[in-house]
Amino acid sequence: MFTGIIQAMGTIGARERRGDDVRLEVAAADLGLADVAVGDSIAVNGVCLTAVRIDDGGFGADVSVETLDRTSLGQLDIGSAVNLEKALTPSTPLGGHLVSGHVDGLGTVEERYQDGRSWRFRFRAPDRLARYIAEKGSICIDGVSLTVNGVDGACFDVNIVPHTMDVTRFGGYRPGQSVNLEVDVIARYLERLMLGDEAATPGAGGITREFLARNGFRAD
Template sequence: MFTGIVQALGRIQGQERRGDDVRLRVSGGGLSLDDVAVGDSIAVNGVCLTAVAVAAEAFEADVSVETLDRTSLGGLGAGSRVNLEKALTPATPLGGHLVSGHVDGLGTVEACHPDGRSWRFRFRAPDRLARYIAEKGSICVDGVSLTVNAVDGPCFEVNIVPHTMDATRFGEYRSGHSVNLEVDLIARYLERLMLGEQAAAPGASGITREFLARSGFRTD
C-alpha cells in the first residue's frame, strides 16, 4: 500500500526485454534505498513493482504483460522521469489517501492552465472508470494522490500546487500525454459489494441501470 505522496523523482536507466516481459532499472533520484530489500514494493508512476535487485542508488523490477498492457511503463525510454514512493509502514503519515498501486487504466491530459499560483489540469478517463470518479473524491494520477475538483462525464479536473509541480512529473505534462489512473479503492469495492450474490454470476461486471431497477432503485 501507498499514500500517493511522491517521495522522489527517479529516472528510467534502461529496459531489458525478457520474453514478453520487461525488466526495468530505475535510479532512485535521491530516494534512500537503504531500507529497501529484494521483494519490497516501490510505486513507479503509481504502479506497484517488486524490487528484484537493489543497489545504492538504483533498483530493478520486472514488469509483467498485464502491467505493460494496463499502464504507461512500457512506453518509457531511458532517461524518462518517474514518480517514486516506497511502500507505507505503520509509522508512515497518511498524507494522501490509501493507494494500492494497481492501475485501473490509462487517462489522457486534455488541457492545463494557470489557476492563481497553481495549475488546473483536465484529464479524460476511460468511460468504464467514470462512475468511480466523484467531485471532491480522491484519485491517483501517475502515483500522485489528488482531490477531484470537477467532473464532466469521463473528464475530471484537479488543482496542482507549485510544490507538486516541482516534486512530480506534472510539469512535463502536455495535451495528449498518457497517465496511469487508480480510482478510489473504496468506490471499487463498494460497487462489487452492492452486487451481492450476483457478483458470482458469469459476466457480472458492475452496477447498471437494469441492476438498480431490479434492486428497487428508481432510475428515472
C-alpha cells in the same frame, strides 16, 4: 499500500526485454534505499513493482505483460522521469489517501493552464472508470494523490500547487500524454459489494439501471 505522496523522482536507466516481460532499471539515488530489501514494493508512476535488485543508485524490477498492457510503463523511454514512493509502514503519515498501486486504466491529459500560482489540469478517463470519479473525491494520477475539483462526464479537473509541479512529473505533462489512473479503492469495492450474489455470475457487469430495477430501485 502507498499514500500517493511522492518521495523522489527517478529516471529509467535501462529496459531489457525478457520474453514478453520487461526488466526496468530505475535510477533512484534520491529515494533513499537503505531501508529497502529485495522483495519490497516501490511505486513507479503509481504502479506497484517488486524490487528484484537494489544498490545505492537504484533498483531493478520486472514488469509483466498485464502491467505493460494496463499502464504507461511500456511507453517509457530510457531517461524518462518517474514518480517514486516506497511502501507505507504503520508509522508512515497518511498525507494523501490509501493507494494500492494497482492501476485501473490509462487517462489522457486534455488541458493545462495556470490558475493563480497553481496549475489546473483536465484529464479524460476511460468511460468505464467515470462512475468512480466524484467531485471532491480522491484519485491517484501517476502515483500522486489528488482531490478531484470538478467532473464533466469522463473528464475531471485537478489543481496542482507549485510544490507538486516541482517535485513530480506534472511539470512535464502536455496535452495528449497518457497517465496512470487509480480510482478510490473504496468506490471500486463498493460497487462489487452491491452486486451481492450476482458478483459470482460469469459476465456480471457493474451497477446498471437494469440491475437496480431488479433489486427494487425506482427512479420516481
